[in-house]
Amino acid sequence: MNQFYFTPGPSQLYFTAEEHIKSALKENVPAISHRGKQFQSIFQDTTQAIRDLFSLSERYHVFFTSSATEIWERSIQNLVEFESCHFVNGAFSKRYASIAENLGRKTTVIQAREGEVVNIESLLIPESCELIAMTMNETSTGASHAIDDIRKVREGFPNQLLSLDVVSCAPCLDIDYSLVDLAYLSVQKCFGLPAGLGVWIVNDRCLNKSEALLNKGLSIGSYHALPELLIKAQKNQTPETPNVLGIYLLGKVAQDMLKKGVDMIRRETNYKAAALYNTFENSEILNPFVKYKVNRSKTTVVAETSIPNQVIIDKMSEKGLILGSGYGKFKDQHIRIANFPTHSKEQIEYLSDELMKIAGE
Amino acid sequence: MNQFYFTPGPSQLYFTAEEHIKSALKENVPAISHRGKQFQSIFQDTTQAIRDLFSLSERYHVFFTSSATEIWERSIQNLVEFESCHFVNGAFSKRYASIAENLGRKTTVIQAREGEVVNIESLLIPESCELIAMTMNETSTGASHAIDDIRKVREGFPNQLLSLDVVSCAPCLDIDYSLVDLAYLSVQKCFGLPAGLGVWIVNDRCLNKSEALLNKGLSIGSYHALPELLIKAQKNQTPETPNVLGIYLLGKVAQDMLKKGVDMIRRETNYKAAALYNTFENSEILNPFVKYKVNRSKTTVVAETSIPNQVIIDKMSEKGLILGSGYGKFKDQHIRIANFPTHSKEQIEYLSDELMKIAGE
Numbered sequence: 001m002n003q004f005y006f007t008p009g010p011s012q013l014y015f016t017a018e019e020h021i022k023s024a025l026k027e028n029v030p031a032i033s034h035r036g037k038q039f040q041s042i043f044q045d046t047t048q049a050i051r052d053l054f055s056l057s058e059r060y061h062v063f064f065t066s067s068a069t070e071i072w073e074r075s076i077q078n079l080v081e082f083e084s085c086h087f088v089n090g091a092f093s094k095r096y097a098s099i100a101e102n103l104g105r106k107t108t109v110i111q112a113r114e115g116e117v118v119n120i121e122s123l124l125i126p127e128s129c130e131l132i133a134m135t136m137n138e139t140s141t142g143a144s145h146a147i148d149d150i151r152k153v154r155e156g157f158p159n160q161l162l163s164l165d166v167v168s169c170a171p172c173l174d175i176d177y178s179l180v181d182l183a184y185l186s187v188q189k190c191f192g193l194p195a196g197l198g199v200w201i202v203n204d205r206c207l208n209k210s211e212a213l214l215n216k217g218l219s220i221g222s223y224h225a226l227p228e229l230l231i232k233a234q235k236n237q238t239p240e241t242p243n244v245l246g247i248y249l250l251g252k253v254a255q256d257m258l259k260k261g262v263d264m265i266r267r268e269t270n271y272k273a274a275a276l277y278n279t280f281e282n283s284e285i286l287n288p289f290v291k292y293k294v295n296r297s298k299t300t301v302v303a304e305t306s307i308p309n310q311v312i313i314d315k316m317s318e319k320g321l322i323l324g325s326g327y328g329k330f331k332d333q334h335i336r337i338a339n340f341p342t343h344s345k346e347q348i349e350y351l352s353d354e355l356m357k358i359a360g361e
Numbered sequence: 362m363n364q365f366y367f368t369p370g371p372s373q374l375y376f377t378a379e380e381h382i383k384s385a386l387k388e389n390v391p392a393i394s395h396r397g398k399q400f401q402s403i404f405q406d407t408t409q410a411i412r413d414l415f416s417l418s419e420r421y422h423v424f425f426t427s428s429a430t431e432i433w434e435r436s437i438q439n440l441v442e443f444e445s446c447h448f449v450n451g452a453f454s455k456r457y458a459s460i461a462e463n464l465g466r467k468t469t470v471i472q473a474r475e476g477e478v479v480n481i482e483s484l485l486i487p488e489s490c491e492l493i494a495m496t497m498n499e500t501s502t503g504a505s506h507a508i509d510d511i512r513k514v515r516e517g518f519p520n521q522l523l524s525l526d527v528v529s530c531a532p533c534l535d536i537d538y539s540l541v542d543l544a545y546l547s548v549q550k551c552f553g554l555p556a557g558l559g560v561w562i563v564n565d566r567c568l569n570k571s572e573a574l575l576n577k578g579l580s581i582g583s584y585h586a587l588p589e590l591l592i593k594a595q596k597n598q599t600p601e602t603p604n605v606l607g608i609y610l611l612g613k614v615a616q617d618m619l620k621k622g623v624d625m626i627r628r629e630t631n632y633k634a635a636a637l638y639n640t641f642e643n644s645e646i647l648n649p650f651v652k653y654k655v656n657r658s659k660t661t662v663v664a665e666t667s668i669p670n671q672v673i674i675d676k677m678s679e680k681g682l683i684l685g686s687g688y689g690k691f692k693d694q695h696i697r698i699a700n701f702p703t704h705s706k707e708q709i710e711y712l713s714d715e716l717m718k719i720a721g722e
Contacts, residue, residue: 003389005389007392007394009602010393010394010395010602010605011392013386013391013392017391018386021382021386025374025379025382028364028373030371030374030378030549030554030555030556031368031371031372031373031374031683032366032371033368033371033685034371065427066426066427066431066557066601066604067427067601067602067603069584069601069602070584070601072583072584073582073583073584099583099584102582102583102586103580103582103583104580186602188391188602194391194604195391195602195603195604195605196427196557196558196603196604196605196606196607197557219463219465221434221463221464222433222434222459222463222464223430223431223433223434223460225463240427240428240430240431241370241371241428241547241549241556242428242556242557243427243555243556243557243604243607244371244555244557245555245556246557246604322392324394
């Protein structure tokens, strides 16, 4: 039986990904030199497609890492001398703070309740904080900031670098990236690509900060320090031999998304998310985990289950529909459903119908 | 026209790689969770195949990173508090030393002449050095240590951690890994796989050292610190969402190599290398760059050219044979030919014949 993955990353490949992998093999993409013209052209095409998809101005640079986890580490190394501030709305935003602590930085952690996000109206952040880390969409619980929270944080804290985790929501949310200094994602979520590639968007403020730390004699890492990434990116290259196939595939899928239209993708995302939450509301055994509607993720749709979640996961699996279990302490109590661009309206409707059948038994 | 890549990494895919990629797509490998049983099974299969191929004892652990470049950085972070010593026989061994300096460590650099390796008989290494970095096979120039050099360094310096770069020679050389404390490679060389995955082999001495640094209150990084890698590896997992497809493919190709027999691969490597060097010796326009036969790489075969190397590269390209140019300062003066397991005897013989035709004009 065909299986279709609704797990929140890695997830089902984007529906064009397999064809692009086959084209890449025909074109010998995995064999080309990362110092040659063919790679430079791939690098340029991919970064341009990301620029277009995210409407980035010239002040922003697009760099590649191996994961979003790596970007947590690199951003602290390059942008924080003493202290960072982390809005924690789940396990992944918490891990960013832990990484800053591993690297010897002081952290201010502002913790939201489970299934909620930090209240932006009443923030107290020490002026000594150099970077504010905000996780737009918590993949662990589906607790998502309202889009307008970004503007409020930016206006409230103009002196801090504002870091936005868009790992499991970009490009499905209409975010104004000019409000943030850095943003990052990994390709196995909404882009529906094999894991092993992170995308790091930074502006000149970030580059200036990393150079300032370097000029103070501090270590900002080595091959993936921002100045190193920039020098190579200006030649459409990377400091190390990168995941060439991953960069090629990201460019192709980003171009496919541009052709389809990012507005269309966002409208479909909204429609499908509404269908899933509607199912939860009408189900006897499912309930949206995130209480406030404004904070319910569009792309990582999470329900509490009143029966053991494994029963639901197993029944859906029998239909070829692979759902995610809960994360961490919610492992046995939640189901998590990815609503990424590769998950079609028809598939989400089919999944909703099947979920309702369990509910009705 | 079909093209066949003899570039020294990335290079032609291993001849079974494309089939394994297709199987991976059929099995939905890119969509599976890196916290699930299917991934744990892949992790176990791949690490076991690497253990078998490298004849590793139980004292050794196999970890995955995104590149060998990353391992340069991680090994310094985790294993060197103050000072490392680097044998420099080309651009890549030199870059390892630069990375140690970027991270604020003192380095002792022992520099060989171009195309040579450090003379092991007359080494002076400060006892304060914590790690000795040796590059078995310099991909930039083809200057390769004799196998016995490893034993000599080990016997001469039992107190230091011995780090062996086998990026572009493993598993084609018969190395006794029990002589070293850490070794590393990237998969786009002899394993003929898409770039974006590094393999890091470490023993318990390395783990003890990183824990000692951590206990002193020093930062050893975060998600890819050795203790973090170990905790996850003991569950057949990785700290971050890794290059799942890359780990799967590495396991499959390593198993293919085990089936063929690593001794057979090594015999073929020797035969093909001899054929190429014989061609250079008999050519009017090519000359082995590495003067001493004992130091001539088996896997990265480098010739100086007496005519502009681009002429040779272009003529070979017309036949579909893609050669590497020189590296760094030798960009226009060398050709570099990968002699990896995917390059068959027949292809190497054909390439040799075609090279001789240019020579004869």
